[in-house]
Amino acid sequence: MRRREITASISFLVLALVSLEEALKLPVGNWKVPGPGFFPIVLGFVVLALAASSLGAALVQGKTEPSPVPLFVSSTGKRRVWLAVSALIGFNLLVDVLGFLLTTFLFLVVVIRLLSCQHWKILLSISFLLSVFLYVLLDLFLKLPLPKGSIGF
Amino acid sequence: MDILANVMLGFSVAIEPANLLLCFSGVLLGTLVGVLPGLGPVAAISLLLPLTFKISAAGAIIMLAGIYYGAMYGGSTTSILMNIPGEAASIITCIDGYKMARQGRAGPALGIAAFGSFIAGTFGVLGLTFLAPWLGRAALRFGPPEYLALMLLGLTLVAYLSRGSVLKAFMMAAAGLWVGTVGSDPITGHQRFSYGSVTLMDGIGIVPVAMGMFGIAEVLENIEKEVTGEIYQARIKGLFPNLKDWAESFGAIVRGTILGFFVGLLPGPSAAIAAFSSYAMEKRLSKNPQSFGQGAIAGVAGPESANNAATAGAFIPLLSLGIPANLVMALLMGALMVHGVQPGPLFISEHPDLFFAVITSMYIGNIVLLFLNLPLIGLWVRVLKTPYFLLSPVVLLLCLTGAYTLNNNLAEVAVMIAFGVIGFFLRKFAFDGTPFLVALVLGPTLENNLRQSLIIARGDLSIFVSRPLSMVLILAAGFLLLDSAFSWIRNRKYRPVIDEA
Numbered sequence: 253m254r255r256r257e258i259t260a261s262i263s264f265l266v267l268a269l270v271s272l273e274e275a276l277k278l279p280v281g282n283w284k285v286p287g288p289g290f291f292p293i294v295l296g297f298v299v300l301a302l303a304a305s306s307l308g309a310a311l312v313q314g315k316t317e318p319s320p321v322p323l324f325v326s327s328t329g330k331r332r333v334w335l336a337v338s339a340l341i342g343f344n345l346l347v348d349v350l351g352f353l354l355t356t357f358l359f360l361v362v363v364i365r366l367l368s369c370q371h372w373k374i375l376l377s378i379s380f381l382l383s384v385f386l387y388v389l390l391d392l393f394l395k396l397p398l399p400k401g402s403i404g405f
Numbered sequence: 406m407d408i409l410a411n412v413m414l415g416f417s418v419a420i421e422p423a424n425l426l427l428c429f430s431g432v433l434l435g436t437l438v439g440v441l442p443g444l445g446p447v448a449a450i451s452l453l454l455p456l457t458f459k460i461s462a463a464g465a466i467i468m469l470a471g472i473y474y475g476a477m478y479g480g481s482t483t484s485i486l487m488n489i490p491g492e493a494a495s496i497i498t499c500i501d502g503y504k505m506a507r508q509g510r511a512g513p514a515l516g517i518a519a520f521g522s523f524i525a526g527t528f529g530v531l532g533l534t535f536l537a538p539w540l541g542r543a544a545l546r547f548g549p550p551e552y553l554a555l556m557l558l559g560l561t562l563v564a565y566l567s568r569g570s571v572l573k574a575f576m577m578a579a580a581g582l583w584v585g586t587v588g589s590d591p592i593t594g595h596q597r598f599s600y601g602s603v604t605l606m607d608g609i610g611i612v613p614v615a616m617g618m619f620g621i622a623e624v625l626e627n628i629e630k631e632v633t634g635e636i637y638q639a640r641i642k643g644l645f646p647n648l649k650d651w652a653e654s655f656g657a658i659v660r661g662t663i664l665g666f667f668v669g670l671l672p673g674p675s676a677a678i679a680a681f682s683s684y685a686m687e688k689r690l691s692k693n694p695q696s697f698g699q700g701a702i703a704g705v706a707g708p709e710s711a712n713n714a715a716t717a718g719a720f721i722p723l724l725s726l727g728i729p730a731n732l733v734m735a736l737l738m739g740a741l742m743v744h745g746v747q748p749g750p751l752f753i754s755e756h757p758d759l760f761f762a763v764i765t766s767m768y769i770g771n772i773v774l775l776f777l778n779l780p781l782i783g784l785w786v787r788v789l790k791t792p793y794f795l796l797s798p799v800v801l802l803l804c805l806t807g808a809y810t811l812n813n814n815l816a817e818v819a820v821m822i823a824f825g826v827i828g829f830f831l832r833k834f835a836f837d838g839t840p841f842l843v844a845l846v847l848g849p850t851l852e853n854n855l856r857q858s859l860i861i862a863r864g865d866l867s868i869f870v871s872r873p874l875s876m877v878l879i880l881a882a883g884f885l886l887l888d889s890a891f892s893w894i895r896n897r898k899y900r901p902v903i904d905e906a
Contacts, residue, residue: 256833256834256835257834259834260573260834260836264576264580267580267583271583271598274597274598275597278595278597279593279595282864283859283864283866284859284860284863284864285859285860286855286856286859286860287593287595288590288592288593288595288597289597290856291582291586291852291855291856292583292586292597292598295579295582295583295586296583298579299576299579299580299583302572302575302576302579303576305572306572306573306576309572323833324629325629325630329628329629329630330629332628332629333625333628333629333829336624336625336628336797336801337625337822337825337826339801340621340801340805340822340825341822343805344805344815344818344819344822347805347809347815348815352806356802359798359801359802360798360802363797363798363801364794364795364798367628367793367794367797367798368792368794370794378795382795382798382799386799386802386806390806394456394459395459396455396459396806396810397810397813398806398809398810399809399815
């Protein structure tokens, strides 16, 4: 936990320093007429102070934990999470090219396969039916403007 | 009589067939999502919010309000039948509710939760009807310094009462305020932190952030841990509590209603605080306190009434002051702003039809909730059994679709995914996302009021303490900050927000 506290504090410190560096490029104005940079600079210093306090507390705490607690509950869980995130990113990259229906089908195949050990025939059937259902519900029934891609749906 | 006339006006809008259908749909969809393990009202609203973009502002808030209390009730169902709370306010229901289910009394537990929620919700909406317009009129006297002070107090309270470390909560609040500065400066139009990106020029939207941090992150967490629960398997019967159940619950419902309504006015996780406080109060007042934790029906009736009353109470600062008291209200505020409606003191005077339509729809929604959910218990139990490998990808797809349909922009989807990953890791590092999102919602208005105050006072900071109301609010916020600082220095360890009852 101490390592996590230090990592989190440093992340916030970096965020504060980056925001201060960018904010100082903006017109700050003065107390009578604050400019666009005024509030971000104030916030930058607030985050800096809080993150520095958190870092100081974590460093002063010392090495009290007998063994570090892993960030993920298991290696399987970690793998599932990263694959799910990759599937999300893949969906975002492909949907404009392949269209909603096909991309949804591929997404479902990947994620359902990730989460269960279904036989391929069942997996493809479930993915196909679900993607058609979602397409009918969201595009045809609710008329949400979904990406069509190069195949038109 | 003026209020009566406005209530009749509100009914005339709320009972329009389209709005009735939206109320019904909201309650049904909210309960459906709320029943799903691992998803609560925040996820429900985040997921279903994009469905409201194509309808009127009145219809949107009617539907979203229905989704909110539908999801709260759905969360109770999961607590009682699966011992998995849908959200913080349902944690306490697990204790006695699930025990009752194990004793073959799931029906009365679900029934008293529904009736208690209905009674408390109805009285809560009555309170909202009379208190909100009064508070809105009082708030018309607020100037920029008072607004700034009120927002600072609200934000401080949300951070003070959030889960985990207070220091981390304040870091999240400050970070949320900073993220709110991305985009055009509200006064000069100067671009800030947009780096030439067209998407960032409009600022970072509340909806993709909310869907990411509370929808995507929740699902990722459930995917990692493989959320499952043992579902109460026996047939549920006898949904109507008997006379003995009513005798044991009636006092708890009344006390929970009053407690919950006033707690709901306060910023912070009011529904959860109300539920926990009600449980503690009932246990203390009970002639048989050792029955609590063993299936005491008052342990379900009181908290469920309190959290529903708090739900109604939380609408008051949102609609009359434009201050979201908690995360769900922040989402609702974001939804209203998407529809071009700014909640606040002028909201009631400029949009009385909308305000009273929302209130009257809440009356109707409470009735719909009661008559819809009890007969459909069997359906919700079947929904509960949906395998998670089917549920998670559908939820993720709804999030992806929702983020895209905001502005037909894939960049918004990217923002949502990014905040989903950030939100997932923030949970790992024990950071609560609530102060971040509330700050993101309040940030632009807070900055506006700060700069206007300084312009009015020509840079003299004493404006915030020379005006009585502003001074009181600033002092209250300052007191909380000092208390937080001293607590942190003294403890420097995890401080849970709710002590065990």
